[in-house]
Amino acid sequence: MTGTKERLVEAALATIKEEGYGGTTARAIAGRAGMNQALIYYHFGDIKNLLLAALDETSAKRMASYEELLARTETIEDLVQLARDIYREDLAAGHVTVLSELIAGSLQHKDMGPEVLKRLRPWIDFAARSIEKVTKDTALETLIPARDVGVGIVAFYLGVDLLHQLDPSEAPADRLFDHAARLAPALGMVMAFGTIEEEK
Amino acid sequence: MTGTKERLVEAALATIKEEGYGGTTARAIAGRAGMNQALIYYHFGDIKNLLLAALDETSAKRMASYEELLARTETIEDLVQLARDIYREDLAAGHVTVLSELIAGSLQHKDMGPEVLKRLRPWIDFAARSIEKVTKDTALETLIPARDVGVGIVAFYLGVDLLHQLDPSEAPADRLFDHAARLAPALGMVMAFGTIEEEK
Amino acid sequence: MTGTKERLVEAALATIKEEGYGGTTARAIAGRAGMNQALIYYHFGDIKNLLLAALDETSAKRMASYEELLARTETIEDLVQLARDIYREDLAAGHVTVLSELIAGSLQHKDMGPEVLKRLRPWIDFAARSIEKVTKDTALETLIPARDVGVGIVAFYLGVDLLHQLDPSEAPADRLFDHAARLAPALGMVMAFGTIEEEK
Amino acid sequence: MTGTKERLVEAALATIKEEGYGGTTARAIAGRAGMNQALIYYHFGDIKNLLLAALDETSAKRMASYEELLARTETIEDLVQLARDIYREDLAAGHVTVLSELIAGSLQHKDMGPEVLKRLRPWIDFAARSIEKVTKDTALETLIPARDVGVGIVAFYLGVDLLHQLDPSEAPADRLFDHAARLAPALGMVMAFGTIEEEK
DNA sequence: TATGAATGAGTTTTCATTCAT
DNA sequence: GATGAATGAAAACTCATTCAT
Secondary structure, three states: OOOHHHHHHHHHHHHHHHHHHHHOOHHHHHHHHOOOOHHHHHHHOOHHHHHHHHHHHHHHHHHHHHHHHHHOOOOHHHHHHHHHHHHHHHHHHOHHHHHHHHHHHHOOOOOHHHHHHHHHHHHHHHHHHHHHHHHOOOOHHHHOOHHHHHHHHHHHHHHHHHHHHHOOOOOHHHHHHHHHHHHHHHHHHHHHHHHHHHHO | OOOHHHHHHHHHHHHHHHHHHHHOOHHHHHHHHOOOHHHHHHHHOOHHHHHHHHHHHHHHHHHHHHHHHHHOOOOHHHHHHHHHHHHHHHHHHOHHHHHHHHHHHHOOOOOHHHHHHHHHHHHHHHHHHHHHHHHOOOOHHHHOOHHHHHHHHHHHHHHHHHHHHHOOOOOHHHHHHHHHHHHHHHHHHHHHHHHHHHHO | OOOHHHHHHHHHHHHHHHHOOOOOOHHHHHHHHOOOOHHHHHHHOOHHHHHHHHHHHHHHHHHHHHHHHHHOOOOHHHHHHHHHHHHHHHHHHOHHHHHHHHHHHHOOOHHHHHHHHHHHHHHHHHHHHHHHHHHOOOOHHHHOOHHHHHHHHHHHHHHHHHHHHHOOOOOHHHHHHHHHHHHHHHHHHHHHHHHHHHHO | OOOHHHHHHHHHHHHHHHHHHHHOOHHHHHHHHOOOHHHHHHHHOOHHHHHHHHHHHHHHHHHHHHHHHHHOOOOHHHHHHHHHHHHHHHHHHOHHHHHHHHHHHHOOOHHHHHHHHHHHHHHHHHHHHHHHHHHOOOOHHHHOOHHHHHHHHHHHHHHHHHHHHHOOOOOHHHHHHHHHHHHHHHHHHHHHHHHHHHHO
16 A cells, blocks of 8 residues: 555654654554554664664655755854754754654664664764854854864764653743843854954 | 662663663663562562662762752852753753653653653752842843743753763764853843843 | 476475575565566465475486486496486485485474385485496395395485485595495305305 | 583583483573583583583493492303493483484584594493404304494494384384393304304 | 565563562 | 562564455
């Protein structure tokens, strides 16, 4: 029938989000998809491959959509706004949970680590590129280590997701983003000072 | 023999750090401790309790040690330094990994979540208190939402730990802390500007 | 394409020789043949039938070739030579392995036993006829129970093959045949004595 | 309770004899023993180890018993008798079947081969020693390659067992042994001729 | 003829946990 | 306190086979 692989991928994503890495068994996935367990092995070879395919799928979709948003982002204020939008959608939809669970699970299944890392890098690149774009031709350009900050942002997203898993009611990151939004206009001046400090 | 519970706790911690949450089975823990699996159930009732006891143990030890350091911390520069020291030790020793794995595992074993959260809160409080301490009686005091930033810092630590699990060779957070250390002196002025913005 | 059945038969033979009876699955056979698993069922109904067809195939080929050789065999010395040639070729090519694996597997799949036996009998007959031919009109004719010795020879081939599977480096049967070849000329006299003993 | 390992070993032996290597699954063994499948893994680690332990067990028992019989064996006539006794008991009890099935199965599970071979060698040694003993200080001593003939005898036993699995009604080997028994007295003279032939 | 997809029952093995001693 | 043994449920994965196309 149509879409078996797609349905398995969707079921795998939903299972990771709701049951966690350890709860994402062949039985759980197939049950959710209303399909036979053996189909996982027929179509993906093993569970690891299905999970990685699922990660590919969400990553590709989200990246395409965010890339578009980035195209329309010019200033630091825009970027903070973009970061907040991404954060809200990803957290609510559980996209980051898929990543954080797969990373946490990679400690158990060590051969999965490199594969997950490979799929994580584009996000770090995306974050770095975003920073580069809005600091390009400004005093901040040389001051901010775009790549390191990119890694830091991804780390922050992952960590916030972990906390959100524990306590979905609290949303302190929301308030932090609001705060950042208010401070963003001042950031230029601050960093200008930073530049002076550096050059002393 | 003496110290059975302690040995099990140590073995549990080591197992989480090296094998991940999913790899932390009764067999793996007991094997590492050189003890009988049944002792886990005799002393802790079930594996979940052992893991929580293990989390209590590391948390208490580290908290005591960091509390001392905080007592000697006065300025923002000091705090950045403290944050960096804690980050380095915790990451290397795998302390944060214990937390991040338990949080990630809580999605699977939902009754563990609240217990882990209970043990995480002191760290958020610690971070918040640290911020409050160095901003006390400064212009930053009202400007920085200490609790939210505390949560953010804990999130950042957790996320950096996840990334570190995937790729221990890279240490971008190290560079970020260096950067923060250089920028710290300027932070006061920046925030002063922030204040002005706010009050407009 | 032409020769689908033939290719499946060849693949089945190769799989038994290399992977053993238990490793000869539909997937393994079809994979080796570069074909679809379902073709096995289309052409042969089930795996058992394919294996029996494969046995038929090798048996027929080899029997034709050996029958020719037997036609040119007249003396005991010739026969020992023939036995050695057959042994060498069959062992190296894995022909006997196909048989020994199918027989061993028949204990698991009991309905296969009679079918395999049916295909084994011609070989016992061949061995018996060979003995009869070279002892015909000699003192040995009544002395040697041709059929029983035929069974014994087939048994010996099968057993040597099993040992060869375990340790292909050793070839004691080679040396035994050499020995038999040297002793063959004496066999006539020996048996004459045997006759005298018998008649006592 | 008492004898769990022993019961599993007995059940494993019985299962191999009746269901063949491929039919000797954890379920089949545990079912026959009336025990939980997991006990196999608790006591033996995996099925392979249980099968090898089972092979050890039968081998040790039989070897001890046959060694005793060999001690009382002096002449070729005795040895033929001994060979026939061993053959009858082993074939009927299925002892050789355990070996032949494990050897045949080793083609599938290649890591089992060396272990089975290790346990087969004592039998080849036993056969060789038996021949050496009865030919010691006779003309046959230098004439018969005891080790090669030992391998040949073991091969013969294995092959006869395979045939017996296919058709337990026929017992041609019985008749061959009877024949050998009648010819044994003549063998000395025959071999004396052989010696003369050799020395020519 | 041929194929990709599908399935239910089976495989080996591991799990958390219990229990008698 | 401690241990070896035991267990039912579940894990990942494979099997022979069928079926619609």
